[in-house]
Amino acid sequence: MINTETHQLQQRIIELEQASLRSNRIEQELLQKQAALLDQNIKLIKKSIELSDVKRQLEDKNYELELSQEKLEEALSSLQESENTLNSVLVNSPDTIIAIDSDHCITYINRSLPSQTNILQKGVHLCEHIIQPDxxxxxxxxxxxxxxxxxxxxxxxxxxxxxxxxIDIESRFGPSMNNGKVTSVIILFSDITERKRMENELKRMLNDLERFNR
Structure with a gap:
C-alpha cells in the first residue's frame, strides 16, 4: 500500500516537473515573442518618426515651392508687363529700329524703312536694301x-x-553685348530730309547775307 502511494507521489512529482518545464518553456517563448514584438514596435516607432520627418520636410519643401512658384509668377507677370511696355514703345517709335546679327541679317524690325511701305523680313541681308546713290x-x-x-x-x-x-537718313548704331561680346547691332533710322533741307536753306540765306554785307 505504501509502495503504491510512493509510486503515485513520485509519478505526480514527475508530472509537476514536466508541467513546470513546459510552463518555463512557454514563458521563455512568450518572453522571446514579447522581446521580438517590442523590437518590432521600436522599429515601427522609429520608422513612423522618420516618416513624420520626411512628411514635415516635404511640407516645408512644398511651402518653399509654393513661395517659389508665387515669386516666379510675379516675375513672369512683371516680365510680361515690361515686354508689353517695350513692344508698345518700339511699335510707336517714330524711328525704324532694326537689329542685325554678325552676318548683317535682320533679327528684329519694328516698321518699314523711312518713306518705304514694304517691311523687310527677318533673315534678309539689311545692307542689300540700303542703296546709296554713290x-x-x-x-x-x-x-x-x-x-x-x-x-x-x-x-x-x-x-x-x-x-x-x-531721302536723307540718320543712322545711329549701338552694340548689344552678351558676356562682353557684341552679339548684335541695333540701328535706329530717322528721316532727316526736312531737317537737312532747312539746314541747307539756312546756309544759303547766311551766304546770301554775307555776300550782301560785302
Missing amino acids: NKNNFHETINRVFTTGEQAMLEIELCLTHGKT
Missing part, C-alpha cells in the same frame, strides 16, 4: 566697326527710293 559701302563698314569695337556710331546717308528720289 554706291558707297560705308554703311556696311560702319556695322563691321561696331561689331569689332563695341562702340556706338552715327552715319548720315542718302537712301535711294524706288521712284528714283532720295
